[in-house]
Amino acid sequence: MTMSVADYARECAAQGLRGDYSVCRADFTVAQGYDYSADEQAVWRTLCDRQTKLTRKLAHHSYLDGVAELGLLDQIPDFGAVSEKLRKLTGWEIVAVPGLIPAAPFFDHLAHRRFPVTNWLRTRQELDYIVEPDMFHDFFGHVPALTQPVFADFMQMYGERAEDVIALGGDEMITRLYWYTAEYGLMQEAGQPLKAFGAGLMSSFTELQFAVESRDAHHVAFDLETVMRTGYEIDKFQRAYFVLPSFDALRDAFQTADMAAIVGRNKGKPALDPATV
Ligand SMILES: C[C@H](O)[C@H](O)[C@H]1CNc2nc(N)[nH]c(=O)c2N1
Ligand SMILES: N[C@@H](Cc1ccccc1)C(=O)O
């Protein structure tokens, strides 16, 4: 692990991130501390109700199958109870974190089948979109798919391969790959309408509709090396969405890629502009 919790806490405070990083353990986890107000519970239900109407229409079926399997969206989740359920289904658990954490510990959690979930919730003013991951994003966006064995295995492999790529000096490149697939990926299977599967889309009322339905959204056919070279910003709608033909295509690209060669060719080069890829 490259960055200490104390250094990261200072950096996050300087950037205006909302979580309290001063209470983190060395692996960036904290206690969930289940003490949410009635108002926060109401915000949670509002978020789930309005977003579920959209995902029914715009989300890939692997996500919707996950929601059906997981249930539990009527109140703010108790991470311990959810972990118990997930462990039985796919061997995953969720751990509480104060918000965005650095790439290396994040991928280390994934490699060990632990998914980091932020322990605080966006406010009523941020129902449509929030600039940093909160509990609604982490839980509603990511956790349902972890009930699906194929996806659950894939996320662990992501964590393992990421550690190798980081060791080669490719942390920016592997982070972009995660970003444009797990967070903002779209899927168009043969003969099917375009669907979303990325968690950053699942949790945003406005960006989910924009990415799938707007003529202004920039859709690009998935290519592993291009994705690994394309820059991104976390606090604005994405200027490119990469479209996969299937999950198998993603897994194959991952398994056959010569990561050392890709990192070697591209390390230190400026990122591609997402608007023009
Ligand atoms: C690896 C990459 O930086 C990725 O966006 C990670 C980083 N840290 C994170 N931390 C939290 N809490 N939630 C996330 O979704 C992520 N995503
Ligand atoms: N923009 C996402 C949250 C998010 C922020 C940053 C990274 C990933 C996701 C939402 O509104 O739900």
Ligand SMILES: [Fe+2]
């Ligand atoms: Fe996320």
